[in-house]
Amino acid sequence: MDLTFAVQPNNMTIHKEGYKSIAIATLVFALLNILSFFFISAALPWLSWLILVATFGLLLFILSFFRIPNRNMTFGDNKVICPADGKVVVIEEIHDTEYFNGPRLQVSIFMSPANVHVNRNPVTGDVVYSKYHKGKYLVAWHPKSSTENERHSVVLKRGNTEILVKQIAGALAKRIVNYLQPGMKVKQNDELGFIKFGSRVDVLLPVGTAVDVKLDQMVQGGVTVLATL
Template sequence: MKIHKEGYRSILVAFIVFAIINLLAFYFIASFSAVLGWLIFLATFGLFLFIISFFRIPKRDHHSGETSIVSPCDGTVVVMEEVEPDEYFKEKRLQLSIFMSPLNVHVNRNPVSGEVLYSQYHPGKFLVAWHPKSSTDNERHSVVYRTGGKEVLVKQIAGALAKRIVNYLKPGDKVVQGAEMGFIKFGSRVDLLLPLDTKIDVKLNQKVKGGVTVLGSW
């Protein structure tokens, strides 16, 4: 397991805060209450480990397939429905949404191999990620891939806690399925807008793994 580069600064800040809190607790609390001092240490150490784990990159064998769409993130499938797109596409698409809790791995990956046609950041609100309007009202970054004559839009959506979306792609890039496309910090959601004839291979409330679980095919 590795630590993602997007976590270096956050982990450093967390370590400094951890060290300051425990130094103060040692000098001002532990001297008259060792138990309270240990409780503070254990609580802050647990939080520090949680922040480190949030930026983890587990070792995995990623799926590869020309006609398959793999999950761009870890999480739970929460939406599968036909929608009228709010950007790029003019015709109806099949929306598949994945909710990412703070406990999930938060690296985002390319669901397909192909060419990037569109990459656009949108400022917005910070509604909870499962809110129906989070797809259109929240801070988000949208990317459109073209592969084998098909086009797929992937939307990274910020949640109530996630206030920093990172995306590495730009129009014209040639990308590989399963490679990193970005990162969202501290819980959020990813939407995919797929062609209506896509054969879906997952169900609502199913747990999925980024770069591994096949969401569908054509």
């Protein structure tokens, strides 16, 4: 079996997409607690402590959201690796009208706000399609979110096989970041993009592809084998 593993050389880091959000959250944390100390703590110390604990918890959540943990990455020439963390919510054959204009096997991963939100290339290949679509902000598990929500689709070509990866915004996710452009050559598990605050990623595979995950299974981006080509 052509399957290898590699450990990321760095410890857990903060993703670059989080720098601005973390800076704002830190500023708000400091400002609220300074005001609380001067105007509330003497009369209502319990309220001042409550504000401190609540704002510190929110700051920790923001830091956690943009984390990139150290992981044992999985690589394989004939393997499609999960592009995102989360739970598998769809495995079904669909008719794609965006790129293939034909039947494809769709596997969808729902990403909660608690998941790692960096998205990764499921295969090594050439970027042959990259397009952003404006849209709605239906909840990410809604059946129509794949075609009606704000989204960004890319197609990676490996040999004669083309795989579409679709980043989909949800009710909370209002910003999709995608780093790929047509003509680029990308490596398996390198960063594809990032979605802020909960979302969904669809992978469209050739019909008949052997899927290695099950419905409701929790998966890890860059680690879990999604399918075998």
